[in-house]
Amino acid sequence: MNMMPMKLSAVRLYSSLSSNKKYYDVIIAGGGMVGCAMASKLSQEPSMCGASILLLEGGLKKDYALDTKKNSPNRSYSNRVSAVSKSSVQLLQSVGAWQIIEDIKGCNAVKEMRIWNSGGGQSGGANNVLTFNNDNDLAYIVENDNILGALYKQIHDDPNITVHYDSRVNQCNLPETPSEMATVKVANAETTYETSLLIGSDGYGSKVRSAINDQQYVSWEYGQRAIVATLNIQSDEDDIYKGHVAWQKFAQLGPIALLPLDNQICSLVWTTSIEEAQRLINLNDNEFIQALNDVLSEEKELNKSSMLLADDVVRMVTTVLSKFSQSNNNNELHKVVKSVPPIITGVTENSRGSFPLGFGHACQYVGQRVALVGDAAHRIHPLAGQGVNLGFNDVIELSDQLNKSLLTGADIGDLNALLNYETAAQRRNVPIMLGVDGIQKLYGSSNNFIPPAIMTLIRNVGIAFCQSASSMKKALSDKASGLPV
Amino acid sequence: MNFITKKRNISNSINVFRFITQDFAKDTINPNEVEHHSNLKDIWWKSNGPLNALHSFNPLRISFIINGLLNMKKIETKNIGTRQSLKNIKILDVGCGGGVLTEALSRLDSNVTGIDPSKELISIAIDHSVILRNKNIKYLNESIEEHMKLNVEAYDAIVTSEVLEHISNKYSFLTSCVECLKPGGSLFITTPNRTFCSWLSVVKIGEQLNFIPKGTHQWEKFICPHELQSILEMNCQCDTIAINGLTYNPFTNRWCWTDSTDISYALHAVKGK
Numbered sequence: 001m002n003m004m005p006m007k008l009s010a011v012r013l014y015s016s017l018s019s020n021k022k023y024y025d026v027i028i029a030g031g032g033m034v035g036c037a038m039a040s041k042l043s044q045e046p047s048m049c050g051a052s053i054l055l056l057e058g059g060l061k062k063d064y065a066l067d068t069k070k071n072s073p074n075r076s077y078s079n080r081v082s083a084v085s086k087s088s089v090q091l092l093q094s095v096g097a098w099q100i101i102e103d104i105k106g107c108n109a110v111k112e113m114r115i116w117n118s119g120g121g122q123s124g125g126a127n128n129v130l131t132f133n134n135d136n137d138l139a140y141i142v143e144n145d146n147i148l149g150a151l152y153k154q155i156h157d158d159p160n161i162t163v164h165y166d167s168r169v170n171q172c173n174l175p176e177t178p179s180e181m182a183t184v185k186v187a188n189a190e191t192t193y194e195t196s197l198l199i200g201s202d203g204y205g206s207k208v209r210s211a212i213n214d215q216q217y218v219s220w221e222y223g224q225r226a227i228v229a230t231l232n233i234q235s236d237e238d239d240i241y242k243g244h245v246a247w248q249k250f251a252q253l254g255p256i257a258l259l260p261l262d263n264q265i266c267s268l269v270w271t272t273s274i275e276e277a278q279r280l281i282n283l284n285d286n287e288f289i290q291a292l293n294d295v296l297s298e299e300k301e302l303n304k305s306s307m308l309l310a311d312d313v314v315r316m317v318t319t320v321l322s323k324f325s326q327s328n329n330n331n332e333l334h335k336v337v338k339s340v341p342p343i344i345t346g347v348t349e350n351s352r353g354s355f356p357l358g359f360g361h362a363c364q365y366v367g368q369r370v371a372l373v374g375d376a377a378h379r380i381h382p383l384a385g386q387g388v389n390l391g392f393n394d395v396i397e398l399s400d401q402l403n404k405s406l407l408t409g410a411d412i413g414d415l416n417a418l419l420n421y422e423t424a425a426q427r428r429n430v431p432i433m434l435g436v437d438g439i440q441k442l443y444g445s446s447n448n449f450i451p452p453a454i455m456t457l458i459r460n461v462g463i464a465f466c467q468s469a470s471s472m473k474k475a476l477s478d479k480a481s482g483l484p485v
Numbered sequence: 486m487n488f489i490t491k492k493r494n495i496s497n498s499i500n501v502f503r504f505i506t507q508d509f510a511k512d513t514i515n516p517n518e519v520e521h522h523s524n525l526k527d528i529w530w531k532s533n534g535p536l537n538a539l540h541s542f543n544p545l546r547i548s549f550i551i552n553g554l555l556n557m558k559k560i561e562t563k564n565i566g567t568r569q570s571l572k573n574i575k576i577l578d579v580g581c582g583g584g585v586l587t588e589a590l591s592r593l594d595s596n597v598t599g600i601d602p603s604k605e606l607i608s609i610a611i612d613h614s615v616i617l618r619n620k621n622i623k624y625l626n627e628s629i630e631e632h633m634k635l636n637v638e639a640y641d642a643i644v645t646s647e648v649l650e651h652i653s654n655k656y657s658f659l660t661s662c663v664e665c666l667k668p669g670g671s672l673f674i675t676t677p678n679r680t681f682c683s684w685l686s687v688v689k690i691g692e693q694l695n696f697i698p699k700g701t702h703q704w705e706k707f708i709c710p711h712e713l714q715s716i717l718e719m720n721c722q723c724d725t726i727a728i729n730g731l732t733y734n735p736f737t738n739r740w741c742w743t744d745s746t747d748i749s750y751a752l753h754a755v756k757g758k
Contacts, residue, residue: 023618047568179530179613196616406568408544408551409589411616415533416541416738 020191024054024162025412027184027195029169030202031057033082033144034374034391036151038199040095041399043160047406053161054193056186058168058202064149066104079228079351080144081259081267083110083246083385088392089140097150106146108261109137111244116341139385141246141259141267169202172211174370178415182369196412198370199398201391204360206376212367219360219379222440224254225277226382227270227354229288232346233258247342248383251295255383255440258342266342268292269382277354288352289344296341357381359437361430365422369413371398377425380433381440390429397425513658514602514628518651522582523605525698529583530613535698536585537738539647542675543589545731545740546646546751550590550673553726553753557671559641564594571595577640577665579629580648584610584622590644591622598623598640600632629661637664642671649676650707656716663721668758672723675731675751679707682747696735710750723754 026042028035039055042048084092084107092098101107113132132138155161167186174182182198185191200208209215235242243263249256254271261267270292272280280291360379365372374391398421405417442458528534551570554560564570571593581587581599583606590597591614599622601607607626614622625632643662652658666672677683684704691697710728717723730746733739 046566049567049569177531179616181616405544406592407566407570408547409592410543411588411592416544 021183021194022191023052023181023194025051025195026197026199027054027056027182027193028199028201029056029172029184029208030200030206030374030376031055031059031152031163031165032201032203032374033147033151033388034395035199035201036148036155037091037095037097037392038201038373038395038398039161040097040151040154040158041091041395042402043158044095045399045403045406047403048160051160051412054195055155055161055163056167056169056184056193057163057165059165061165062148064145064152066100066106066146066149066153076348077230077261077265077267077351078143078145079230079267079348079353081141081261082144082147082388083139083259084142084147084392085139085386085389086136087396088389091392091396092147092150095151096154097147100150100153101142101146104146106150107140107142109244110139110141110246110260111137112241113138113246113248115248115250117250137244138246141261143261169207172198172208172370174198174211174213175368178368178411178413182413196369197402200370200372200376201374202376204358204375204379206372208370209362209372209376212362212364212370212372214364215367216363217360218363219358221356221358222381223274224271224357225274225354226357227268227272227277227280227352229268229270229353230261230348230351231258231266231268231289231292231344232264232348233266233342234264234345235342249296249341256292256295257383257385259385271357271381271383274356281352281354285347285349289347292344296344359433361433365394365425366415366418368415371418371421373398378429378433380436383440384432384436386432386436390432393428394425397421397428513630513652513654513661515651515653519603521700522651523603526583526605526609528698529585529606529609535695538696538733538735538740539585541738542647542733542740543586545742546586546644546673546675547589547593549675549729549751549753550642550644551593553671553673554642556726557669557755559671568592569594574641575639576642576644577632577636577662579643579645579662580651581610581624582606584613584624586644586646587622587624588614588617591617591620594620596621598625600625600627600629602626602628629658629665633661633664638667640665640670641667642673644673646673646675649674649713650702653706655708655713656720659713659716660721663717663723663756666756668756670756671726672717672754672756673751674713674754675749676713677702677707677749678746679704679709680747683707683749686748691735694735696733710746710752713752714754717754721754722757724757725752725754727751727753 028039039053043053089098155163169184170187171185181194184193184198200206202208243260245260247258253273253276257269258266358379362372362377365377373394378390380387401417401421405414410417528536559574560570564572574595576590576595576597578587578597578599581601584599587597587599604626607624610624643666677687688702688704692699714725717725728746729751730743731749731751732741732743
């Protein structure tokens with residue numbers, strides 16, 4: 001009497017296995033930096049031992065040629081780089097990718113960050129440079145291709161992970177109840193994949209995100225584009241941090257960041273208006289260098305009397321603040337702040353590119369048998385270099401929660417574990433995202449409502465205040481490095 | 486002193502009860518209870534439903550079972566801290582219902598059997614077990630008394646979670662359970678306490694606010710930890726290893742361990758050799 005239903009279920013199990021659906025325990029949609037890190041991190045969790053992971057990458061298989069980069073005297077750099085924070089380095093270390101990057105000397109430590117502001121005043125902005133230097137390295141500048149190359153190397157060596165290239169996720173069906181599986185279809189292919197957990201890391205136009213029920217995606221465009229390029233620079237020879245300084249200038253149209261790749265070479269991320277970006281892209285190399293040097297050293301708006309007033313106020317505040325901080329900041333006073341911006345001497349041919357900037361945040365990171373990580377869940381302005389680090393933090397959090405719940409016998413797609421991930425990830429991401437968005441609003445755009453003098457005043461006082469308050473600086477740079485504050 | 490007399494009184498009264506019910510083994514099952522739980526069959530596996538508390542209870546009760554077996558040195562060293570932690574352990578889940586706990590146990594590679602008197606619940610459990618893929622799970626629609634006849638001293642561990650409060654004749658139920666246990670095997674029980682606290686939180690507030698399906702619990706049938714302990718010690722030759730208090734927060738849908746057993750508790754007992 002009791003055996004009959006058992007047989008029935010066996011038949012059902014058999015029929016579901018024999019249909020043309022292929023089953024994987026976890027499917028990761030999107031093989032970018034975050035998707036790859038997710039795959040290799042998950043497969044290393046003790047609880048995922050023997051589980052099958054499928055990584056669906058939309059692009060074709062790429063040869064990252066890690067070995068050839070090693071020790072070449074005239075190495076060329078790609079124009080897409082990331083500032084990798086310390087917690088992200090820990091993640092890459094745990095999956096064995098960081099060692100590969102270090103072997104090919106593919107990372108450069110940032111030891112100091114110097115941030116200054118347009119309209120710095122007569123002082124040439126010398127008083128208004130905000131410097132961050134921790135005892136440890138602040139971040140590492142790594143080419144995206146190096147991170148991807150190292151991660152793919154680890155993934156290809158991993159027997160649990162299957163990678164399908166040229167497989168953009170086209171359609172995904174998420175179940176209503178946990179008793180069913182999620183199914184995924186890719187473009188140009190017949191097979192349907194079935195999975196216990198679908199992880200969406202398919203970028204800001206995520207297909208997986210839009211498949212989640214009741215999804216609300218908050219987003220806006222900044223009306224700005226970022227120009228990237230690889231630059232040759234000439235910086236101060238006496239600088240103790242030579243080759244390890246990241247520069248950021250908040251210019252009138254948006255922040256410009258120079259991320260050091262080595263002693264002479266920097267990667268540029270220049271945020272500006274869409275029209276200006278178009279113009280800059282079309283300039284020839286020499287004109288482009290000229291334009292960039294102009295913006296880095298410009299003090300055009302000095303003529304206005306209101307600006308001069310604002311500048312005076314800032315200088316006063318700075319004096320007062322530096323007196324306050326004198327007692328506890330003796331060490332820092334001995335260091336002369338080098339405010340001289342680096343001089344750009346060249347740009348690598350064909351390294352210029354541009355991309356649009358926007359803000360986006362998914363209210364639901366998870367659903368029945370689905371979770372979003374990285375840009376699929378949140379997209380931010382690159383001014384703080386936090387985009388990929390937020391994504392890597394999602395990876396750490398999600399694999400941690402899954403590991404915990406799997407060890408107590410839960411299903412891989414268990415909603416309770418996913419909800420725990422959502423809570424933890426949002427608690428970390430939302431403040432950073434709002435902070436970055438706030439800085440963008442304050443420094444990045446020409447605001448028509450507030451007179452420029454007052455804006456400049458607020459900006460400069462802000463910078464002066466941060467510069468003298470060492471505890472605040474420490475908190476900010478710790479936050480940026482992604483470690484628990 | 487007071488405690489001991491109380492204990493003795495209870496075991497005496499239970500002994501009397503035993504004489505009356507001895508020949509009616511089926512009596513541990515109450516048809517109304519079975520019917521009530523069978524009616525829940527459609528919502529059993531719905532997350533965010535009224536049975537959500539049962540689903541979110543899994544991490545705690547599983548870790549209680551794992552830790553208990555670890556203490557008794559039943560878990561192979563190489564499997565500690567992996568997804569195979571219950572490998573080669575034969576477990577009986579008495580009153581498995583739709584199989585929420587049974588499936589979790591089977592995912593940890595144990596050799597698990599779930600029994601439940603409700604035909605409907607066993608059939609949804611069997612239907613749902615399809616998602617397990619190649620795991621060792623067996624469901625039977627029978628009572629513990631029926632099961633006991635063919636499975637004397639067959640199991641390494643017996644789990645009866647959130648079941649005891651629905652059983653009329655706890656004495657017969659527990660002796661039958663222990664009968665199926667190998668000497669030195671472990672018995673894991675979770676059940677609400679019979680206190681004012683549990684009456685208020687489980688029966689009144691929980692069921693009124695729909696955290697628990699209405700009419701699930703009769704407070705009179707709840708059992709206190711010391712009563713349970715004395716039945717196990719005096720009549721089943723089982724030593725109680727641990728009694729841990731449990732609470733549930735319906736707003737965060739989380740269970741946690743506490744010092745107080747006032748609301749609910751988990752008990753681990755071991756059968757003498």
